[in-house]
Amino acid sequence: MRCCRCQSFLVEFALLAFYRYLDRQPFGCLYIENRQLNGSVSVDDDAVFKALADSSRRQLLDRLYERNGQTLSALCEDLEMSRQAVAKHLAILEEANLVSSEKHGREKLHFINAVPINGIAERWINKFERQHLSALSALKKALEDEDSH
Secondary structure, eight states: OOOHHHHHHHHHHHHHHHHHHHHOOOGGGSOOTTBOTTSOBOOOHHHHHHHHTSHHHHHHHHHHHHSOSBOHHHHHTTOSSOHHHHHHHHHHHHHTTSEEEEEETTEEEEEEOOHHHHHHIIIIITTSOHHHHHHHHHHHHHHHHHHHO
């Protein structure tokens, strides 16, 4: 029988190996740098929220989601931002560990990392059970319908 710490670490390690196998992204894409002793991953929520607060950075993340592993030039296409502005936004996303990069020859490819966003979802969103939110939403709708009649 394994202890909880060992088992959670093994599950996380297996997922890490699985993701690396699936899309062959660089190892740095998955957030494992700040591992705590209990096997959980520490995420700097403030940096992630700050990075996600800007619509231009969210747009860059959307573009990386659509096609992962893009160069700076590819990310700049069809944007109303200068190359320098895109580079600054990417730097902020990298600080929050939402994006990682890997050099291939002269090119620097950028990859999305959804692990910090998932950590925030687990901490801030999933703690509110969907059933309770659905019930409150249904009650609100019923009360609004009652007021309109």
